Amino acid sequence: MVISSWVIHSSESLFDKIKTNLTAIPNIEITDEQDFKLAAVIETKSTAEAADLASHVRGMEGVNGLDIVSHFFEDETLDKKE
Amino acid sequence: MGNVGRRDFLKTAAASVAAASLLASCQTKEGEPLSQKMGGVEDQLGIEWDKSVCRFCGTGCGVLVGRKNGKIVATKGDPECWSNKGLNCIKGYFLSKILYGRDRLTKPLIRKNGKLVESTWDEALDLIASKYSEILKTHGSDAVAMFGSGQWTIFEGYAALKFMKAGLGFIAKDGVGSNHLDPNARMCMASAVAAFMRTFQSDEPMGSYEDIEHADTFFTWGANMAEMHPVLFSRIIDTKMKNPDRVKIIDLGTQYTRVSEEADLYLEFQPQTDLAIANYFAHYIIKNKRYDKQFVEDHLVFKKGETNIGYGLKDGGADIPKTAGKMEKITFGEYKKFVAKYTAKHTSKISGVPEDKLKQAAEFISDPTRKVCSYWTMGFNQHTRGTWVNQLVYNIHLLTGKISKPGMGPFSLTGQPSACGTAREVGTFVHRLPADMVVKNEAHRKIAADIWKIPVEKINPKVGLHTIEMFRATETGRIKILWTQVTNPYHSMPNLNRFTKAAKEQDIFIIASDVYPTRTTEVADVVLPSAMWVEKEGAYGNAERRTQHWNKIADSPGEAKTEIWQMYEVAKRLKVDEKTTVADIIYNFNQDNYYEELWEEYRSFTLGIGKDLAPYKVLREKHGVVWPYVARDKAVNGKIDFSDVWDDIENTEPNGFTSVKWRYNSKYDPFAARFIKDHPERSFKDGIVFYKAKKNDYRATVLAVPYEPPGEVPDKEYPFWLCTGRVLEHWHTGTMTMRVPELRRVMPRAFVNFNPEDAKKYGINRGDLVRVTSRRGSVVFPADINGRAIPQKGSVFIPFFDESRMVNEITLDQYDPISKEPDYKKCAVKVEKV
Ligand code: SF4
Numbered sequence: 001m002v003i004s005s006w007v008i009h010s011s012e013s014l015f016d017k018i019k020t021n022l023t024a025i026p027n028i029e030i031t032d033e034q035d036f037k038l039a040a041v042i043e044t045k046s047t048a049e050a051a052d053l054a055s056h057v058r059g060m061e062g063v064n065g066l067d068i069v070s071h072f073f074e075d076e077t078l079d080k081k082e
Numbered sequence: 083m084g085n086v087g088r089r090d091f092l093k094t095a096a097a098s099v100a101a102a103s104l105l106a107s108c109q110t111k112e113g114e115p116l117s118q119k120m121g122g123v124e125d126q127l128g129i130e131w132d133k134s135v136c137r138f139c140g141t142g143c144g145v146l147v148g149r150k151n152g153k154i155v156a157t158k159g160d161p162e163c164w165s166n167k168g169l170n171c172i173k174g175y176f177l178s179k180i181l182y183g184r185d186r187l188t189k190p191l192i193r194k195n196g197k198l199v200e201s202t203w204d205e206a207l208d209l210i211a212s213k214y215s216e217i218l219k220t221h222g223s224d225a226v227a228m229f230g231s232g233q234w235t236i237f238e239g240y241a242a243l244k245f246m247k248a249g250l251g252f253i254a255k256d257g258v259g260s261n262h263l264d265p266n267a268r269m270c271m272a273s274a275v276a277a278f279m280r281t282f283q284s285d286e287p288m289g290s291y292e293d294i295e296h297a298d299t300f301f302t303w304g305a306n307m308a309e310m311h312p313v314l315f316s317r318i319i320d321t322k323m324k325n326p327d328r329v330k331i332i333d334l335g336t337q338y339t340r341v342s343e344e345a346d347l348y349l350e351f352q353p354q355t356d357l358a359i360a361n362y363f364a365h366y367i368i369k370n371k372r373y374d375k376q377f378v379e380d381h382l383v384f385k386k387g388e389t390n391i392g393y394g395l396k397d398g399g400a401d402i403p404k405t406a407g408k409m410e411k412i413t414f415g416e417y418k419k420f421v422a423k424y425t426a427k428h429t430s431k432i433s434g435v436p437e438d439k440l441k442q443a444a445e446f447i448s449d450p451t452r453k454v455c456s457y458w459t460m461g462f463n464q465h466t467r468g469t470w471v472n473q474l475v476y477n478i479h480l481l482t483g484k485i486s487k488p489g490m491g492p493f494s495l496t497g498q499p500s501a502c503g504t505a506r507e508v509g510t511f512v513h514r515l516p517a518d519m520v521v522k523n524e525a526h527r528k529i530a531a532d533i534w535k536i537p538v539e540k541i542n543p544k545v546g547l548h549t550i551e552m553f554r555a556t557e558t559g560r561i562k563i564l565w566t567q568v569t570n571p572y573h574s575m576p577n578l579n580r581f582t583k584a585a586k587e588q589d590i591f592i593i594a595s596d597v598y599p600t601r602t603t604e605v606a607d608v609v610l611p612s613a614m615w616v617e618k619e620g621a622y623g624n625a626e627r628r629t630q631h632w633n634k635i636a637d638s639p640g641e642a643k644t645e646i647w648q649m650y651e652v653a654k655r656l657k658v659d660e661k662t663t664v665a666d667i668i669y670n671f672n673q674d675n676y677y678e679e680l681w682e683e684y685r686s687f688t689l690g691i692g693k694d695l696a697p698y699k700v701l702r703e704k705h706g707v708v709w710p711y712v713a714r715d716k717a718v719n720g721k722i723d724f725s726d727v728w729d730d731i732e733n734t735e736p737n738g739f740t741s742v743k744w745r746y747n748s749k750y751d752p753f754a755a756r757f758i759k760d761h762p763e764r765s766f767k768d769g770i771v772f773y774k775a776k777k778n779d780y781r782a783t784v785l786a787v788p789y790e791p792p793g794e795v796p797d798k799e800y801p802f803w804l805c806t807g808r809v810l811e812h813w814h815t816g817t818m819t820m821r822v823p824e825l826r827r828v829m830p831r832a833f834v835n836f837n838p839e840d841a842k843k844y845g846i847n848r849g850d851l852v853r854v855t856s857r858r859g860s861v862v863f864p865a866d867i868n869g870r871a872i873p874q875k876g877s878v879f880i881p882f883f884d885e886s887r888m889v890n891e892i893t894l895d896q897y898d899p900i901s902k903e904p905d906y907k908k909c910a911v912k913v914e915k916v
Contacts, residue, residue, distance in 0.1 A: 001089060003092040003093055004096060004175070005097060005100035006100065007169060009323070029093075032097070033104075037320070041096045041097050041100065043089070047175055047179070050175065051175045051176075054172050064319045064323075064344060065319050066172065067103075068159065068172060069099050069103045069159050070159070071156060071158070071174065072148075072156040074127075077155045
């Protein structure tokens, strides 16, 4: 389990559409918003999956930028039995 | 804790830091309390946090690193670091993964019978020390070179500077140290350095990243900030979103990028013609009386530069006139006449930019109501007239008085995390000493010798061989020993084949300190495995003059050691006499307090001169400190009493210090306030003074220089321009990012990017193999068309990260005759489908 969070910068005109599209992605949970920016929490199986998802969202129409805020990847680093 | 409980905890933690980051962008004052500091909810999961800095680009984002059971398990953008206010770009996902590539170097290697074989540290260090002794005693310090890095920590850069410039003189037969010490930063921002020194007599930008929140007009010159400095571009987008009608982005470039996509105006110009466009803007400003008369009168001096200054194509710079850097005083009227020939029509003809677009851009940059910031990186710096073009942008800001004020200023971004902190501030260049001092200046050598407690004669007054000439000197046998640290020149040098051939054929002893096998370790005689990033204590200095310190957080693998330790151990083996070693003289720091003592010695160079760095203890505590970090009291800074001007300074701290965000402005900078108070005879109505420009009567220089073409231009035989650079996924020569499987999967190899019309004309489709040939050689790349960026017609772009297809085998070793920085952005090539 890898949990991360992002800030997504959206264009004003497509803000609602982007929100709807993101909400439809099961791994993404929108947790906050302000000034056409969205805070989101992402749960994936791996960092690779999270990064792919970030690239996908960054490429979406109306997304002006995506920044990573936090990245918890304990299960990838430590022995899972620990 | 059960998995569900842990998941909920982690999600709550992730959500709360993301919410805090949304808020952080609204805060305007550094140091305001944020809801999420170092720890937070996730502390309950047993994660220990410590602060650090991103290992990649020059933005210098603060990062919090979470450790559990001795391993890194989490990272967060540091909300208390004002460079990034809690955000990291997508590379933040891979920060810790760069430590764990499967082929980390873990043991010293020595070349025996042509092969690198494992050795002990003692064997490797003894061999290195014996080579130094032998070569220094036989040939003197002129035969010894070191090539370092803008990724060196500040501690490492300072230790290397002392090793070369102070230490070797005690062994060398000529009795002086070696100035053949240059960083790879020569290849990334030397032009910015030369231009800052020629204009203001002090290196580095005057403003800070906070300008982004105050500005309303952004000019990006050949800088794809959206991919190369993404966190800063997010801040620009944020500013635009808050006031979309007012805020404008004007992008000028030779290829259409994500920045162009977001821009309100895009000007696509022919390579090198940025010189003409900047002169046109100056002409427009003067012709339309948009210049700030008072500012011109009070603060500026006008000069004309030498022209036809060559390209460094001949060894030893034989094609460069001795007067290349000369500047001669002219009047404002003469300057006005000089730029008058850069009309919209003339400039459009040279640059290919339509006249109406030139005028629109000129209107934005000259509008007195607009707060303008200009940003650039390698497009300007890696340029055969890089120093000129940097200065031409200062001209615009100086004429309009849009400088040293919140939201206004020219700002050269850096590519490496400590190009500023280590290369520029420490002075790890062939001509430099710390704090902008130079080896040629006797008084500067004396200051250094006093601090280092060595005879001044030990410091060599002769400027060393800059990067290109240093590597050319490996061809002639002049350089006999070369130590490379934290850099990969046998991948990144232009016209690479000639230097690799020399490394293999000449009798030169190469030592490479690195973390992974590279093209440089392939030609090395000894390879030293190094600790990286948070495996050692360190400090970086970023582009906004922010120094950031971190502690050792993780262990390094195998026998990897810090470069600080490596240099110390070699110096310990270099015997000056029976009782004394070089280490006793240059690294005479208490082992228990080594980093603090080294820092404080280095810091003493900077105090009381407007380059003042923060004390070690403050750096350990704070999440980055922007210099000058000025002490009010003379007793503390050692030189100047600021107590009578202190109350007029904004942002002073209760501890009697202030961190200056806008240099030269007396509202923020105590040195400016002191100067103005002490010079009542001069007019400083706006509170600004370029107090470092003593040689120019404290005035900044506006330079008249023309458009001149680069050293090689496309012709019938080689009809395309070749531009090289980075991609989002990979950093520099890919030695770290190509070890991250996720990044390698997304971008596994270099490509040649075409304009769609050129691709059609040559019958080239995406994925086709294309041979790209210059006068130096040929390399085959798969074609890319309609990718993230679109080169202009008649040009191709190739990234340089891929060691299996090295574009530098075909680039040209031309350089700016003033800054000596190579131009990786322009040479002529032909293409053919394979
Ligand atoms: S913008 Fe640069 S410094 Fe910041 S996280 Fe990305 S690569 Fe690192």
